[in-house]
Amino acid sequence: MYDFGHNPVPKKTKGVRVNPTQKQMGEVSKEVLKELADRSGGICERCGKAWAVDPAHLTGRRHLDENTKVTDLMHLCRECHNWLDDTPEGIRCRRFIARAINKVLQI
Secondary structure, rough: OOOOOOOOOOOOOOOOOOOHHHHHHOOOHHHHHHHHHHHHHOOOOOOOOOOEEEEEEEOHHHHOOOOHHHHHEEEEEEEHHHHHHOOOOHHHHHHHHHHHHHEEEEE
């Protein structure tokens, strides 16, 4: 028999990811949740009437340059969170608040 020199190419091993994924950067840590709850007092930061149950991102995960901070979030009730995410007025409001916070933090 002939030896054809069958030497298969070794498979690449999975590389180690250095940077976090967008999903990981969008996750809210327990420390940030506690800061958010302390800031809001458990009341919706938009309407001020209902219990706040949702941390709502002001800056989308795609646009985050680092892990989520308390300044990237608002503590909202379910109704206000839906308004902020699903209506044109809410989306404009969210963008306005995010720009205002970023401008204040730059000073």
